[in-house]
Amino acid sequence: MLNSLWMASRQPRPAPLPDPQELADPQELADPQELADPQELAEQKKLPEQDKPNGQEEPEGRKGQAEPPRKDPQEKGAPIEPKQGEQNAPPSPNPVQVADSADAKEPMAKEPGAKNPKPGEPPVAEAPAPAAPLRYVTLGSIDAQSSYRQLVTLTSQGAAVRRIELANPRYRDLQDRTGYLGHLECTDDPAGGARPRAVGQGTPAAAAGLLSGDRIVAAGVKQQETIQTTADLHRVLAGTKPGQTLSLKIEREGSEPFACSVTLGRRPLEVVRPEAENVLLWADKLPRGFVDEPSFLLTLQQIDQDELDLKAEGQGLEELERVTLRSSQWEIIKQDDTSVTFRRQLPDRQCEILKRYQLASVPTEQQANQDFPAYSLKLEIEIRNLAGEAREVAYRLDGPNGLPVEGWWYANKIGRSWGASGLRDVVARSDGGDTVQFSPAKVIDDTVPPLEGNPLAYVGVDAQYFAAMMLPEKKSLDEHWISETQTILIGPKPKARSPQRRYANVSCRLISKTYRLEPGDSLQHAYRIFAGPKRTELLAQYQASGNPQYNLSNLQYYGWFTGVAKAMLWILHFFYSIVGNYGLSIILLTVLVRGCMFPISRKQAASMAKMQELKPEMDRLKEKYKGDMQKQSQATQELYRKYKINPMAGCLPMVIQLPIFVGLYRSLMVDVELRQAPLLSESIRWCSNLAAPDMFFDWSSFMPDFVTSGVGILGLGPYLNVLPLVTISLFLLQQKMFMPEAANEQAAMQQKIMKYMMIFMGLMFFKVAAGLCLYFIASSSWGIAERKLIPSTQTPNSTTGSAPESSSQAVTKRDTPGRTASRNGKAQGKRRAKRKR
Secondary structure, three states, X not given: OHHHHHHHOOOOOOOOOOOHHHOOOHHHHOOHHHOOOHHHHHHOOOOOOOOOOOOOOOOXXXXXXXXXXXXXXXXXXXXXXXXXXXXXXXXXXXXXXXXXXXXXXXXXXXXXXXXXXXXXXXXXXXXXXXXXXXXXXXXXXXXXXXXXXXXXXXXXXXXXXXEEEEOOOOOEOOOOOOEEOOOOOOEXXXXXXXXXXXXXXXXXXXXXXXXXXXXXXXXXXXXXEEOOOHHHHHHHHHOXXXXXXXXXXXXXXXXXXXXXXXXXXXXXXXXXXXXXHHHHHHOOOOOOOOOOOOEOOEEEEEEOXXXXXXXXXXXXXXXXXXXXXXXXXXXEEEEOOOEEEEEEEEHHHOEEEEEEEEEOOOOHHHOOOOOOOOOEEEEEEXXXXXXXXXXXXXXXEEOOXXXXXXXXXXXXOOOOOOOOOOOXXXXXXXXXXXXXXXXXXXXXXXXXXXXXXXXXXXXXEEOOOEEEEEEEOOOOOOOOOEEEEEEEEOOOOOOOOOHHHOOOOEEEXXXXXXXXXXXXXXXXXXXXXXXXEOOHHHHOOOEEOOEEEXXXXXXXXXXXXXXXXXXXXXXHHHHHHHHOOHHHXXXXXXXXXXXXXXXXXXXXXXXXHHHHHOHHHHHHHHXXXXXXXXXXHHHHHHHHHHOOOOOOOOHHHHHHHHHHXXXXXXXXXXXXXXXXXXXXXOOOOOOOOOOOOOOOEEOOOOOOHHHHOOOOOOOOOOEEOOHHHHHHHHHHHHHHHHOOOOOOHHHHHHHHHHHHHHHHHHHHHOOOOHHHHHHHHHHHHHHHHHHHHOOOOOOOOHHHOOOOOOHHHXXXXXXOHHHHHHHHHHHHHHHHHHHHO
């Protein structure tokens, strides 16, 4: 039933690609020769952001030909000669391992078109070499049974990281529920078809035998469609679902065209991915001036007397003259399954830079250990001085960006300060200091001072359930590599009061100290990059310089009620180990809490029953003291004292449950195990994530934008949620069934206000996690059943059918002792007469 209802609802709208006409001048964003074809972008405008090309590969007809000189953005109108030593090797489906001729202690191997300089002489370029083509490299695997926890895709543009996908099936993309073939980074072939440039191990594409460099000419599930461009492949994939079989027609160089079948999977969670895919989750197009930067870009901060201005306005995309490390193509000089080495030569600066990435693997005996520290990538940086004299150099290294923004319309994250946190915060810690957290709003407003002074322990970007952190690999923590750590905004600045200020793409920037390099010397630094889920046992193993006091475990921050939140998590995990479902675990937690509070709630129910039985007497008091509210209140209080009724007893269970409610709320916000935990099954969208709203029906096609935006109290989001409506309905039912009649006008007004407050609470509860609604539904159902099963408590006079004596009458009797004694004497005489008879 639920599955059929969901299938009848509208699927989430695929994220469109930007209109090239609305982007800024391409020269402001990247090299024009490295931009995607505008026609290709226009054709992909309404397709999901899967396999978007980041650049255009060199056509077959131009391979091996020299390109015309390009203009450097720093020198307007001044041509830059092609760099010496860059080889234009054509891409291969299986990249051939190249011998590493760049050892730190040995001279460079002779490159074609270049002469090795004599000591004291700068290198002389005999013939300019063409620019290297854009290439992609994959490390690791997405297969959960492999020796890797990650699949990392790197780009030769800036020798940077483009994607980091997690292999654990517990971490899947929550937004994209179309079939996953793999992020192939396809490009259009001049003869028609789409050519993959990256086929990661463990992906459905790799399992089907697809290779980098193949040409996909047809694809389809029920019927194959001709593939002329990458946009055609995206359109076919947009109509698929996980588990379906996709038929492909492949053309491979040196062989006849052949067909193959691919079983599509579920898209994995990407800790790092192109930010354009995040932006198009909430926007129809990319904003003007958008810059999609990969992670861990490097450039020179200083070389001799030339130095970049740290306080310059802008996003820090500038580089020194004749230094093009961020946007240029680096050559790959060595590659295997777990590592790759990039090299970039700067002949005009008489130096070369190397970046080496190495992915951690899992030993066979640790395959079942989910907390083995293999969610890490090692980045090694080497700067070599090829001049015949000493040089002074410093580098600038950008951190990770493009972290997940899932739940951008409902999610909340706990901050360490009074200021509101965002969905992606910069977190850092230095030697001798505490962990500091900076929200995107503070980074946008430029109110975060640079971190200086003490040596850096770690820094990075912290999302709700995942993080990407950089830990300098130093022998001791007190070694001082970094002179300054900055927080940076990547992309255009959001407008004031814009909701995008909460989830802006922020990152960190490390400015190294200035080092003096003698001729032939090199500067070598290494960083351990953690990119994975925030699990306590896993984070504790990532320590700065081996110091256990400076590990990443405090990334899991619960704020107030930390002890209660951890206790709730321990109980939930215990129940989960028994029943295997977190939805049932939350219900069992509710039963445990309400069972412990049963003695208190029983007294509350008895007190409420007495108040209902005294209603006739309270009505008489209201009638008698209709014009005197003070006497009416005093008489009512005397009535409560006579029958031992506590009108505030109903608030006690709510006060006791408040810490439990907050603890469960914080647990759902922090614990990654509750993310993607379904109530019934992951095969249906409804309630497939207890840490998010239940998302019963997608109404974004007909609801106004101010509702679907998720901003403000009326921003309910793009989905109709059912569990919050059930929760509020039960609250109203309890109020109607058990709340006693108002004793006076003031109480009546308070009850009316509470009814209106329920409507306000319904708006506030509309976007809360389904697990929290489940707790309230179970708790309210328990309260209703408990009240119905507890027998009514009779007042002393209720058995005779007479109304209890009012406090006003008691006061009158006490004021006339003679009359009271006379009536007592008559009553005693009647009782003696009855006994004689």
